[in-house]
Amino acid sequence: MTHPDALAERSDRDLLAQHCAGDPNAFGELFRRHKDRMWAVALRTCRDPELAADAVQDGFISAFRRADSFRGDAQVTTWLHRIVVNACLDRLRRIKPTSELPEYEMADRHDHHGSVDVRLDVQEALAKIPEGQRMALTLVDMHGLSVAEAAQVLDVAEGTIKSRCARGRSALAVLLQDRRGDGYPLPR
Incomplete structure (x- = not known):
């Protein structure tokens, strides 16, 4: 387990790898770093604060669970963008346009x-x-x-x-x- 202060110095890739290896604090640091940007992406995508909040939550839960699917051929932020945008699109498809x-x-x-x-x-x-x-x-x-x-x-x-x-x-x-x-x- 890595001390939370030490996590702030790690790269996104390192944090994701540490999360996959079982560090209970690593993903929390990724969330802290990127939640605001993912919220902005979701809000612009959904155009509804409640829907955006749900999509960000869905996206981060999905990223947490599927962290081992990160192939490393893109930046972690790009991977997170894709997951959050997909969560937004999934939510938007469920409602009347x-x-x-x-x-x-x-x-x-x-x-x-x-x-x-x-x-x-x-x-x-x-x-x-x-x-x-x-x-x-x-x-x-x-x-x-x-x-x-x-x-x-x-x-x-x-x-x-x-x-x-x-x-x-x-x-x-x-x-x-x-x-x-x-x-x-x-x-x-």
Whole structure:
């Protein structure tokens, strides 16, 4: 068993290996390091805080149980992204599809600052594009993953990520231009 303070100095790969070898504290350190980023991925994927929380929990439980399935051909964070995104997609498939934003985001928009309006408009537009494009854009443009990492997370070819991002950006540009008349600058 490794002392918790010593775990903070270990790499993610070492922690996962220690977890597989029976160290009861190793996975807890992985969770501590990556829970916030996985929460952000889940929230952007699900667009619902309760659903995202459930998906993060499902994802980390799955990662805990299947840690020995980590092949080491990607970073541990990429592996965790894939598991959490899959948990999100599983939860989303179980509910009735909707293109509406959750209620908490539909508050009277005139009372909010302009940047909040932009964020809400982008979230609403994202909800209207196909899931594959939304997932690619979320991972690449919003979470800063490389095309290669996003391809691993979504288990598709890098070219597929590139084309989904390009099509998604084009679709968002049209949707956001319709929204304001002149459009918003999109991340590249």
